[in-house]
Amino acid sequence: MSWFKRLKEGIQTATRNKKEAPEGLWYKCDRCKETSTAKELRENFHKCPKCNYHTRIGSDDYFEIIFDAEYQLLHEELKSKDALSFEDVKSYPQRLEEAYKKNSVSDAITVALGNIDDNKLVIACMDFSFIGGSMGSVVGERISRAIDSAIASQCPLLIISKSGGARMMESAYSLMQMAKTSAKLTLLARAGYPFFSLMTDPTTGGVTASFAMLGDINMAEPECLIGFAGPRVIKETIKRELPEGFQTAEFLLEKGFLDFIVDRKNLKETMRDLLVLFAKS
Amino acid sequence: MIFLEFEKPLASLYEQLEKLKEIGEAGDIDVSSQISVFEEKISEKRKEIYSNLSGWERVQLSRHPERPYTLFYTNKMCDQFIELHGDRHFQDDKAIVGGLATFNGQTVVIIGHQKGINTKMRQYRNFGMANPEGYRKALRLMKLAERFNFPVITLIDTPGAFPGIEAEERGQAEAIARNLFEMAQLRVPIICVIIGEGASGGAIGIGLGDRVFMLENTWYSVISPESCSSILWRSWDYKEQAADALKLTADNMFSAGLIDGIIKEPIGGAHSNPDEMAELLKAKIIETLAEIQPKDPEVRILERIEKYSKMGVYDEVFDVPEPVETAASKKSSKKK
Numbered sequence: 109m110s111w112f113k114r115l116k117e118g119i120q121t122a123t124r125n126k127k128e129a130p131e132g133l134w135y136k137c138d139r140c141k142e143t144s145t146a147k148e149l150r151e152n153f154h155k156c157p158k159c160n161y162h163t164r165i166g167s168d169d170y171f172e173i174i175f176d177a178e179y180q181l182l183h184e185e186l187k188s189k190d191a192l193s194f195e196d197v198k199s200y201p202q203r204l205e206e207a208y209k210k211n212s213v214s215d216a217i218t219v220a221l222g223n224i225d226d227n228k229l230v231i232a233c234m235d236f237s238f239i240g241g242s243m244g245s246v247v248g249e250r251i252s253r254a255i256d257s258a259i260a261s262q263c264p265l266l267i268i269s270k271s272g273g274a275r276m277m278e279s280a281y282s283l284m285q286m287a288k289t290s291a292k293l294t295l296l297a298r299a300g301y302p303f304f305s306l307m308t309d310p311t312t313g314g315v316t317a318s319f320a321m322l323g324d325i326n327m328a329e330p331e332c333l334i335g336f337a338g339p340r341v342i343k344e345t346i347k348r349e350l351p352e353g354f355q356t357a358e359f360l361l362e363k364g365f366l367d368f369i370v371d372r373k374n375l376k377e378t379m380r381d382l383l384v385l386f387a388k389s
Numbered sequence: 390m391i392f393l394e395f396e397k398p399l400a401s402l403y404e405q406l407e408k409l410k411e412i413g414e415a416g417d418i419d420v421s422s423q424i425s426v427f428e429e430k431i432s433e434k435r436k437e438i439y440s441n442l443s444g445w446e447r448v449q450l451s452r453h454p455e456r457p458y459t460l461f462y463t464n465k466m467c468d469q470f471i472e473l474h475g476d477r478h479f480q481d482d483k484a485i486v487g488g489l490a491t492f493n494g495q496t497v498v499i500i501g502h503q504k505g506i507n508t509k510m511r512q513y514r515n516f517g518m519a520n521p522e523g524y525r526k527a528l529r530l531m532k533l534a535e536r537f538n539f540p541v542i543t544l545i546d547t548p549g550a551f552p553g554i555e556a557e558e559r560g561q562a563e564a565i566a567r568n569l570f571e572m573a574q575l576r577v578p579i580i581c582v583i584i585g586e587g588a589s590g591g592a593i594g595i596g597l598g599d600r601v602f603m604l605e606n607t608w609y610s611v612i613s614p615e616s617c618s619s620i621l622w623r624s625w626d627y628k629e630q631a632a633d634a635l636k637l638t639a640d641n642m643f644s645a646g647l648i649d650g651i652i653k654e655p656i657g658g659a660h661s662n663p664d665e666m667a668e669l670l671k672a673k674i675i676e677t678l679a680e681i682q683p684k685d686p687e688v689r690i691l692e693r694i695e696k697y698s699k700m701g702v703y704d705e706v707f708d709v710p711e712p713v714e715t716a717a718s719k720k721s722s723k724k725k
Contacts, residue, residue, distance in 0.1 A: 171715070178712045191645070191702035192636045196621035220713075245701030252698055274589070274611040276621060279635045280647050283589060283611040284700040287597045290569035291697040314611070316562035317550075317590045322570050336562035336590070337552030341616075345552050355557060365560050 137161055153372040162329045162372055164309060167218040167233035170268055174231060174376050179222030182230070183253045184214055186246045192279055200277040207238050215246040216271070219254040221261060224376065227383035228263035230254050234270040236310075241271035243315055244278040248285030251319060252292045259299045264386060266304040266379065269320040273313020273338075286318035293322055302386045304379070306370070307334050307357070325382065326366045328357035334365075391454060395438060395446050402431045435657050442606070444632035444641075448614060450606040451546075451585045455660040457667070458517075459486055459501030459544045462584070465667035466674075467492050470499070473533075475526060479559060482523030484515045484547070485595070487530045492542070493675050498534035500527045500595055501544030501584070517586070518551035521564035524594045528568050531575055540578040540678055543595045546585030548613060550594060565594035572597040573694055576686040580677050582652070582670065583607045583639075584659075599681050599693050601647075602673060603639035604666075605654040609647075610637035647700060 135149040136142075140159035148157045153173060154165045171179050194200040208214070216238040221230050232254040234241045251267065258265040274282040296303055305323025307316075309332035317336055320326075328334060335342075335355040343350060353359050360366045370378050392400040406427045413420040442450070450456075463470040467490035474481040487500035502519065505511035527543070534541045550561055572579060572595075579598030587596070587609030603609060612620075617635060618627035636642075639651040652673050655662035681689060 168713075171713070175715055178714045180712050185705045185707050187704040187706050189702050189704050192634070194634050196617075196627075196631075196634060245703045248701050249703055276612055276617055276635075278702075279611050279637065280609055280642055280645065281701055283593060283609075284647055284697065286565075286590065286593055287569055287573070288697045288700050290566060291573035291597070291694045294570060294574045295694065314590055317565040317594075318569055319566070321560075321563040321566040334562075335557055336550065336565070337557065341552045342554060342557065346554060350554065354554065363558050363560065365563055 135163075138163070153375075155372055160330070160371070162309065162332065164236050164270065166237065167213060167220075167235050167268070170233045171218075171220050171222065171231065173372065174224065174229075174266075174379055175220070175222030176224055177222075179220045182219040182221055182257055183250045184218075186215070186249050186253075188215055188244055188246045188278075190277070191245075191281065192277075194277040194279070196277075203239060203277065211235065211238050213238055215250070216241045216243065216275075217247045217250050219250050219257070221257060221263075224380045224383055227380075227387060228261050229266060229379065229383060230258040230261060230263060231266045231268065233268040234315075236270045236272070239275060240273075241269075241315075242273065242275035243271060243282055243285050244275035245281050245285065247275075248288045251285075251289045255292045255296045258296060258301055262301070264302045264304060264383065265296060266306060267319055267323075268306045268308060269311040269315050270308045271311060271313070271315040273315060283314065286314045289319045290322060293319060297324075302382075304382060306375075307366075308332050310334070312336070312338055321365065323367075327368060327370050327378070328360065328366050330357060330369050330371060332357050334360050393446075393449050393453065395442075395449070398434055398438070399431060402427065402434060406431065432656075439656055439658075443629070444608070444635070444638050445614065445629040447606050447638050448586075448608050448628075448632055450658045451608055452548075453658060453660045456585055457659055457663040458506070458546060459499075459503050459584070461663060462501075462544060462667055462670060463488070463490060463499050465664065466490075466671040467497075467499070473530060476522040476529055478525060479522045482519050482526055483513055484517050484519040484551070485523035485527055487527060489539070493671070493678075495540075496537075497540045497542055498530050499542045499544070500530055502547040502591075502595075504546060504585070515551060517547045518549055519547065519591065519594075520551050520553070520556045521559040521561050524550075524561075524564035524568050527595050528564075528571055531572065531579075535576050538577060540580070540682060541575065541598075542674060543579065543581045543598065545581060545583045545587050545592045545596050546607075547588055547591040548586050549588040550591030562590075565590050568594050569597055573697070574690055576690065578678065578681045578684075578689065579693075580674055580681075582674075583609050583648075584670075586613075588613050597693075597697070599689060599696075600649045600677050602650045602652050602677075603642060603648050604652050604659060604670070605639055606658050607639060608632075608637040609639075609642050610635045 137156040139161040142158040144157045190200040213235045217234045219232045302324045307328040311334045469491040472488040486503045502517045504517040505514040581596045581598040581601045583603040614628040614632040617631040642648045655665045659666040
């Protein structure tokens with residue numbers, strides 16, 4: 109007599125759902141579990157060709173999608189520093205070292221200046237793979253300098269957010285980046301250049317509660333998670349299940365916090381249109 | 390009297406003192422000299438304990454159930470205080486209070502987190518955790534202050550902005566972000582004081598100002614020590630270590646250049662002598678207003694933005710990158 113009784117006969121997992129696809133050639137969708145070739149995925153703007161799931165991509169991919177020909181990386185000189193000698197189960201320098209090894213980017217945000225047609229644009233784009241896209245001093249300073257660059261280049265700014273929130277290892281320095289980035293954005297507004305905010309999966313915590321929500325235009329990729337508190341924290345606080353679709357881009361659009369949702373394949377066109385519209389003021 | 394864990398040595402001394410007093414009241418023996426010896430001992434012990442508090446002990450002090458909250462200070466520091474309610478959009482938040490006050494002969498707007506003084510009131514105040522309408526009420530009052538040229542004083546004491554379903558639906562993140570954006574460019578002086586807990590976005594949501602101070606036994610951090618322990622150590626048991634690692638005390642924050650000053654508390658903490666605490670706070674605010682109020686609003690705003698722009702620590706390594714070509718441009722150059 110076994111402890112668990114199988115009520116339904118014949119429950120089986122299809123082989124394609126069981127086995128991990130080999131790296132490089134194949135992509136197995138996290139959501140629909142369907143398999144496509146890596147090439148198909150890439151040509152479909154890194155969206156699942158079967159279910160349109162927008163996979164998490166890096167800043168270089170976004171620059172590639174949005175900018176025309178070439179672009180110039182800016183403010184790469186800034187490097188994270190362990191000012192507080194922070195140590196939990198690992199030390200902060202150790203975590204940074206691992207992040208450098210794992211990534212081609214030099215911190216959780218990369219800034220670049222490029223063009224769409226004749227219009228210049230500064231993009232600051234976050235990378236989730238770098239310590240969860242967490243906001244530390246370098247992220248704050250790069251945004252601050254990206255704002256300076258936009259003003260100096262007389263062009264709009266796009267920030268693409270993708271972050272778990274604050275970088276705890278920088279404690280209050282990290283918290284103050286919320287104030288810093290928001291305060292600096294007032295200077296961009298004063299100078300008369302628009303700020304576009306694109307939220308992607310996931311955008312949470314201090315990033316949402318500062319620059320991400322302050323766009324003159326707030327956009328998001330389909331179905332991405334956007335919130336202040338993470339779903340787990342909310343569930344633990346209120347002690348009940350969260351409603352279906354809670355904290356998705358569609359949910360925020362419905363509640364009035366987004367201007368629109370943009371599919372990644374239309375991202376460049378959308379940015380082109382916005383630049384043209386705002387250039388006519 | 391409520392004693393915290395690290396105050397236990399005081400508790401036994403107080404117990405003995407009470408017994409002595411009882412004997413004294415019975416009248417047969419003169420114990421006055423012994424009483425004064427004990428009082429001396431207590432005050433020395435207290436000084437000893439309080440001269441060397443750890444981060445976690447200060448976190449406990451900041452949460453002391455007898456600690457004075459915003460409405461205590463408004464009553465003590467101001468000749469008049471009229472509480473103003475509501476954000477004009479959704480409802481009145483009970484965790485953030487605000488209103489017009491007569492302070493040192495002038496009208497000011499005071500806004501602060503409010504915690505409850507007993508179980509029922511703590512629930513009513515949602516433990517000092519505001520919803521978006523709390524931040525929006527705060528902004529409404531700041532805009533009112535701006536129109537009539539009243540300085541703004543904010544008192545911060547929150548375990549965090551409330552993480553609930555409705556808070557997310559009504560845009561907790563947007564409300565905090567909007568406050569940061571507007572406070573950065575508010576034309577009147579803003580003075581912020583952490584009077585208890587300064588937890589993350591919930592604190593900074595009313596905490597951007599020309600001058601930010603912390604009372605001596607308070608903390609200010611990007612996350613509470615408990616949550617930090619649960620995320621980084623994956624257990625709730627490392628809150629003491631987390632409190633140390635986060636460098637969250639007033640001393641830490643001042644030496645990091647992230648706050649502008651520390652306001653001393655009476656020995657034994659703000660709760661041991663709330664009236665004295667209110668006087669110390671009032672004196673600091675008067676002194677600070679005298680310094681920043683005469684400035685030209687435009688200068689004050691730019692100095693404020695400049696102050697926050699400088700916050701952060703990083704290295705600078707110069708190594709100018711080459712332009713990067715996109716795939717599209719590579720293709721077109723091949724064609725050529």
